[in-house]
Amino acid sequence: MNTTTPLFSGRVGFAVGTGRNGTHFLAEVLGNEPGVAASHERNPLNETFHRYCQWYKLPVDHAGYLQTKEQEIRQDLAQHRFSFEASAHLSLSICQLYERFGAKFLLLTRSPERVINSYVVKGWYTEPFVQQNPRLALGYQQQELFHRFLGRIAPQGEKFEQWNKMTRIGKLAWYWSALHKAILEQFAHIPTSHWRVEKLETFKYEQYISATQFLGIEASLSASKYNAIVKRRPASFNEVPTIADWNQKEIAEFEAEVGHMASKLGYEYQVDQLPIPPHKPISLLSRLKVALKNRRQL
Secondary structure, three states: OOOOOHHHOOOEEEEEOOOOOOHHHHHHHHOOOOOEEEEEOOOHHHHHHHHHHHHOOOOOOOHHHHHHHHHHHHHHHHHOOEEEEEOHHHHHOHHHHHHHHOOEEEEEEOOHHHHHHHHHHHOOOOOOOOOOOOOOOOOOOOOOOHHHHHHOOOOOOHHHHHHHOOOHHHHHHHHHHHHHHHHHHHHOOOOHHHEEEEEHHHOOHHHHHHHHHHHOOOOOOOHHHHHHHHHHOOOOOOOOOOHHHOOHHHHHHHHHHHHHHHHHHOOOOOHHHOOOOOOOOOOHHHHHHHHHHHHHOO
16 A cells, blocks of 8 residues: 655655666756755665565564655755665565655666676675575674664575585575566566666666656756766776686586576577677685775765
8 A cells, every 4th residue: 555645756766786787877867956865875774674574574564664764865855856866785675665655766777697797796695695594584694784684685495405506606596586586576566657677788778767757757958968977987887707718617606597587578598599798717815895885885
């Protein structure tokens, strides 16, 4: 049931997805629209705690999460006509955000191999998880920041045992598919007028204008400025591994885990059919830079 306060009607939107899928880019682009307050993952602890509870189906009340989000949105709307947040952390909170704010949602998708390789650099799933009873919600796993543990979900039950023995590529392939599946299941419970799927690979200026119209934003950003932001590639890593770096076990796990969802979203997943970028080994210096950057980031 939509219980939207008139203040929020037609004035709230979110971009969701797996992460490493263009949410930072979209927040920066919309931040250049004069009537839009745009943010990216602005409250990681609040958002990942709700994400954790939603994923593991824990009986936690939503009121505190939503009240915090409402305070943030009210601050946006005090100075702007539209409040927009792009955050993968929100990807399991869609129904609650729709009911509270009547929000519209953009799911930005990106090819699985590129999302996965980017997350490898970011440091996801570097060590096996420790879990005695895989039927229960995952207990704390050591991370530099607590919200990183909350956000890095794992399967439950028999799948956990199989997943925990996978390569990092296989684990991330499972994540790419599982999160998209969960998002699409939530979309099935809100009106089709309030959600939309866009591929990052084809999200050119014309698609951007169409997306702003869907959200209810009157865009004024020029094509040249949009393309300049595209060229700058906000939040991208300089050196990322490619499918040319994968071994046969990683390839097999990738294809098995992403196949169904990749086909559903219109992506090629057979590795021998994917374009292979020029092989560019990651230098030790670059690895150290990424490690230092990760320590300073969310």
